[in-house]
Amino acid sequence: MKYLHLIWAALFRSKTRTFLTLLSVITAFLLFGMLDSVRVAFSSSANVAGTNRLITTSKLSITQSLPYRLQSQIESVPGVKKASYATWFGGIYQDPKNFFPNFAVGPGYMELYPEYVVPPEQLKAFYATQDGAIVGEQLAQKHGWKIGDTIPLQATIFPTKGSNNWNFKLVAIYRVSDNKRKGEENTLMFNWKYFDEANDYIKGQVHWYVIDVANADQSNQVAQAIDKLSDNSDHETKTQTEAAFNQAFFKQIGDIGMIVTSIMGAVFFTLLLLTGNTMAQAVRERIPELAVLKTIGFSNRSVLWLVLAEATLLVVLGGLIGLGLAALIMPGVSSASRGLIQLPSVPAATWGLGLALMLIIGVVVGLLPALRAMRLNIVDALAGR
Amino acid sequence: MSRTRKWLGNTGVLLALVAGLVVWVMLPWFAVLALVIALALWLAFTRSGRLTLEAARIGISSLPQRWGASSVIVVGIAGVVGVLVAMLAMGAGFESTLKQTGNDSTAIILRGGSQAETNSVITRDQVPLVSALAGIARGADGRPAISAELSQVVNMVTRADHTDANAQLRGVGDAAWALRPQVKIVEGRRFEPGKRELIIGQGARKQYVDQQFNDLKPGTQIELANQVWTVVGFFASGDSHDSELWADVETLGSTYRRSAYQSITVKLDGKDGFNKLKAAMAADPRLKLDVDTTQHYYAKQSENLSRFLKVLGIVIGAIMAVGAVFGALNTMYAAVAGRAREIATMRAIGFRGLPVVVAVMLETMLLALIGGLIGGLIAWAVFNGYSVSTLGNNFSQVMFQFKVSPELLWNGIKWALGIGLVGGLFPALRAARLPVTEALRAA
Numbered sequence: 001m002k003y004l005h006l007i008w009a010a011l012f013r014s015k016t017r018t019f020l021t022l023l024s025v026i027t028a029f030l031l032f033g034m035l036d037s038v039r040v041a042f043s044s045s046a047n048v049a050g051t052n053r054l055i056t057t058s059k060l061s062i063t064q065s066l067p068y069r070l071q072s073q074i075e076s077v078p079g080v081k082k083a084s085y086a087t088w089f090g091g092i093y094q095d096p097k098n099f100f101p102n103f104a105v106g107p108g109y110m111e112l113y114p115e116y117v118v119p120p121e122q123l124k125a126f127y128a129t130q131d132g133a134i135v136g137e138q139l140a141q142k143h144g145w146k147i148g149d150t151i152p153l154q155a156t157i158f159p160t161k162g163s164n165n166w167n168f169k170l171v172a173i174y175r176v177s178d179n180k181r182k183g184e185e186n187t188l189m190f191n192w193k194y195f196d197e198a199n200d201y202i203k204g205q206v207h208w209y210v211i212d213v214a215n216a217d218q219s220n221q222v223a224q225a226i227d228k229l230s231d232n233s234d235h236e237t238k239t240q241t242e243a244a245f246n247q248a249f250f251k252q253i254g255d256i257g258m259i260v261t262s263i264m265g266a267v268f269f270t271l272l273l274l275t276g277n278t279m280a281q282a283v284r285e286r287i288p289e290l291a292v293l294k295t296i297g298f299s300n301r302s303v304l305w306l307v308l309a310e311a312t313l314l315v316v317l318g319g320l321i322g323l324g325l326a327a328l329i330m331p332g333v334s335s336a337s338r339g340l341i342q343l344p345s346v347p348a349a350t351w352g353l354g355l356a357l358m359l360i361i362g363v364v365v366g367l368l369p370a371l372r373a374m375r376l377n378i379v380d381a382l383a384g385r
Numbered sequence: 386m387s388r389t390r391k392w393l394g395n396t397g398v399l400l401a402l403v404a405g406l407v408v409w410v411m412l413p414w415f416a417v418l419a420l421v422i423a424l425a426l427w428l429a430f431t432r433s434g435r436l437t438l439e440a441a442r443i444g445i446s447s448l449p450q451r452w453g454a455s456s457v458i459v460v461g462i463a464g465v466v467g468v469l470v471a472m473l474a475m476g477a478g479f480e481s482t483l484k485q486t487g488n489d490s491t492a493i494i495l496r497g498g499s500q501a502e503t504n505s506v507i508t509r510d511q512v513p514l515v516s517a518l519a520g521i522a523r524g525a526d527g528r529p530a531i532s533a534e535l536s537q538v539v540n541m542v543t544r545a546d547h548t549d550a551n552a553q554l555r556g557v558g559d560a561a562w563a564l565r566p567q568v569k570i571v572e573g574r575r576f577e578p579g580k581r582e583l584i585i586g587q588g589a590r591k592q593y594v595d596q597q598f599n600d601l602k603p604g605t606q607i608e609l610a611n612q613v614w615t616v617v618g619f620f621a622s623g624d625s626h627d628s629e630l631w632a633d634v635e636t637l638g639s640t641y642r643r644s645a646y647q648s649i650t651v652k653l654d655g656k657d658g659f660n661k662l663k664a665a666m667a668a669d670p671r672l673k674l675d676v677d678t679t680q681h682y683y684a685k686q687s688e689n690l691s692r693f694l695k696v697l698g699i700v701i702g703a704i705m706a707v708g709a710v711f712g713a714l715n716t717m718y719a720a721v722a723g724r725a726r727e728i729a730t731m732r733a734i735g736f737r738g739l740p741v742v743v744a745v746m747l748e749t750m751l752l753a754l755i756g757g758l759i760g761g762l763i764a765w766a767v768f769n770g771y772s773v774s775t776l777g778n779n780f781s782q783v784m785f786q787f788k789v790s791p792e793l794l795w796n797g798i799k800w801a802l803g804i805g806l807v808g809g810l811f812p813a814l815r816a817a818r819l820p821v822t823e824a825l826r827a828a
Contacts, residue, residue: 020715027708031701060610060641061538061551063503063780096500097689157504162673164498201506234642236611238549252550252776259475263468267705270464274712277457281719 003302007310014282018314021278025318026325028271029354032264033326036350039260052216053112054223055245056209059236065205066235068196071106073229074209079222081214084109085206087192091153091166093143100139102153102188103207104195110134112210115176116184122147122172130194133168136185137175145170151188158199166198211239268361276365279311283369290373291381304374311366312359319358323351395811402810406803414795433740440736440744445751447724457716458749459756461709462804465702466760466797470789471768472698473796476691478788479775483687486624487679491564492659494649494666497673501686502536503779507646507674514672515649520662522654524563530652532560535637538781539609539630541593550774552589553781554609554630556637564650568626573603573618578633581640583607584618588627588784592774610640625683625777628784650679686778706804713808717749721816728816729824738817745813746806753805760801761794 011018056074058064065087074083085106092098110116110123118126118134126132133151145151147170155164168190176184196203213222223239230237240248283290290303298306327346412420428434448455494515499505507515515521516529524530535556540549559578562568576582585593585601595605605616614632621627638644653659659678666672721728728741769789777783 016718017715020711020718024708024711024715027704027711031704031708035701059540061540063538064641090504092498092500154498156499156501159498232611234611248548251546251548252774252782262471263701266464266468267708270461270705270708270712273460274457274708274715277454278715280453 003306003309007306007313010282010286010306010310011314013286017278017281021275021314022318022321024274025271025315026322028267029319029322029358030325030329031267031322032354032357033323033346033350034330035260035264036353037326037330037346040347040349052213052219053242054211054213054219054226054239055242056211056226056237056239057207057245059227059238062207064235065202065207066209066230066237068106068192068204068206070209070229070235070237074211074226077222077225077229079213079215079218079225081212082108082112083209083211084112085192085209086189087195087202087205088207089153089158089190089195090156091188092156093151093153098143100186100188102190104192105189106192106206109189109210110174112212115178115181116174117177118172118174126172127191129169129171130191131167131169132171133188133190134172134174135170135188137173138182138185139188140170140173147171147173153188155199158195158201160198160200162200210242268357272361272365275311275315275361276368279307279314279365279369282310283307283373287376287381290376291378294376294378295382300374303376304370307370307373308363308366311369312362315362315365316355316358319354323354395814398810398814402807406807409803409806410799412799417799433737436736437740437743437747440731440740441747443727443731444720444724444744444748448748448752451720451723454716454719455752458709458713458752458805458808459759461712462753462756462801463760463763465705465709465804466757466801467764468705469698469702469800470761470764470793470797471787472694472701473793474764474768474787474789475773476694476698477790477793479694479783479785480684480687480691481788482625482783482785483683483777484680485567486622486626487681487683489659489678489680490653491679492651492653492662492676493679493682494651494674494676495647497675499675501778501780502534502648503538503781505647507533507649509645511672511674512646512649514669515651515666515674518662518665518669520654520658520660520665522652522658524560524652530560530564532558532564532650533634533646534558534561534648534650535634535641535643536647536779537637537641537643538779541589541607541630542596542598544592544594547594547598550592551776551781552593552630553628553779554583554632554637555626556632556634558634561631561650564652565622565626567624568620568622570618571621573616576617576631576633579636580633581612581614581636582617582632583614584620584631585616586627586629586631587619587621588772588774589630589782590619591772592628592782592784612640625783625785628774628777628782653678690775702800706800709804710807713749713753713804714811717745717809717812718815720748721745721812721819725819725824729819729821732819732821733825741817742813745816746809749809749812750802750805753801753808754798756805757798757801761789761797764797765789765794 056066056070058066068085071083071085074080086109087104089102089104091102093100107127110118110126122134126134135145135151140146149170151168151170153166153168155166160166168188174185176182192206211222211226213219219241223241226239227237290307293303293306294300323346331345426434428438494507495502495505496507512531512533516531521529521531537554537556538551539554541552542548543550562575570584571587573584576584590601593601595601595607599605601616601619603617603619607614607616620631634646638646651662653662659676663676666674666676732741768787771787772784773787774782774784
């Protein structure tokens, strides 16, 4: 620690070079912070969601519907606290580009998601209003909707009285307290009963059930018991935890992990080379100085440590600034785009991995120059040979 | 005073550089060619050009001694170009797979407002009404060339991790083959009407396995909707049908209790067939249907994802490019500092500012060009033809391949030269501004 000022002085011996190297380390870790947060969000977004919830869909395919009468049967399965259901609606608001999920939900659906905060009187109004709708705060802000507004949706699947025009009355707005999950505020939900009566195509059909289990440890048994209800019927079901359901869905969108890892590989390879070169240069330039240090009594080992510490300090400094920038930028982009682009904030896992990478890269790039400095022969170095 | 002037000068150069880069990115290839020829002529036929060439030759001949430092520029830029080209190739591959699926001589008919086949319903009584409309071409048998189809999303087991993925099972009749001549059986045979037989696209064959995790081959049995289906053949189409499973439309309909169809594909009669069909459809109040050329329908499906990938690729590429610029600046500053005496000597014996600046720039651009070529080559070698899949508009998997086109490679080279330009300019200016006497005196 007492050598910190020495290391610091050595680092800023050539300001331009250190500054430029620092900047490239910063950009590399900025990119790392952003990409790795996305990767973590994709692989674990499921895990932050409730572990107590199960999702039941048709075994045949996700687009196949299930009879709504299953609800009472599911609720009587031991270990099930509550169950509700939903039917995908897939309506369009003004333009297909405005896509947001919208579906009809059964009674008690909102209560299954305690993390969705709704003022109690609004929730009551939602269940009481036949054509009432509930939307997330971000979605409402994005389109400038207020309580009491009428929201017209174009149906893509279910016409009503021969027309595709559906109108819903906005009576409730929910918020998600967890900042990481603000993306879930992009949904519109309305009463299933109204949907069931008003649509021309299907009666008494739902697309999925959400089930609250009393004890998360029993999820597997409960899921099997639920699937058993419809064994060998024409509507066999597939029940899995919400986490597994989400993960399977994300995985189908594309192998995000593979793409992110290969980009990061390219970035770090470049970074390694860049910083390594700078350190080699710095040591080469300072050979006489290092020789002087050795002459006045610094041991070989402490010279090794000095150079190694310098390299590590440079990388850690740049890395921390880069990750910090990523942590600042990502929520900024999310809020500036008003939820259009959802970027997660930098999670602890990314900070940890980033820190480990900084130390490793620091040591790797510093090692060769440090060894060179350690092996320096004082007489040769002073003579400039 | 001179500090302020220098600072102002640098800011001016920076602004000019930004403007130059914007123009550079938009420059078409022939303008670039003209630029290169103009540069070559200047180098060959003017006095300062020849001096530049000499100065550049001295710099470049000393490159092997500075290989370690120079490779920073090469590898840094290769990284940027590789990532950029790979990301753009992914978007291009998806776009071209979907675009090839459609053409302007066939049209697809869906229920009004439904956007995608999965959402659409076309009742059986609408089919004869549609086939009577104007604008539809006639097949070899003299009947209207129309194919009413079903599109069912089914769960298939993926090869990668044995989880379920959404696959599109298309129910077709005889007419579908004539409407899609690109679909060819590559192994086995077509399914027989009335039997529970499947044929599978070559993309889907690679993506999925049967329920016992064995490869799909003719004779494989798959359970769908509690019924056993036999795989009898495989087909190739080179477009998004490759991701699909096909079966007889009537058998599929009865298995999934579907009394209605979901889409009708028709062959258009001549150039204005589409307009005639559209007008005829609008005139019939019984048909609340949307009609679109398949070309437009499939192109629309790729729009969002390929735009997203393009923006993502450019943003990531740009951030990496900034990092590479710093690396190049670092290296070139060091190179100029290391050769300070040499450059001062050259200036002392009569080399003017311009040749010195251009010589350093040429050196950087050469390294950048090598880096760009390496990056592009790696992206091409690794990713061209690399298969990936994603969820398409019909809520089912679409397989596509990365497509590294010459155009993308050309773009990558342009980026590389742009980075080289920025990374070389400031060190070059420093070389030209080096006070001769001081540089000569300094050891």
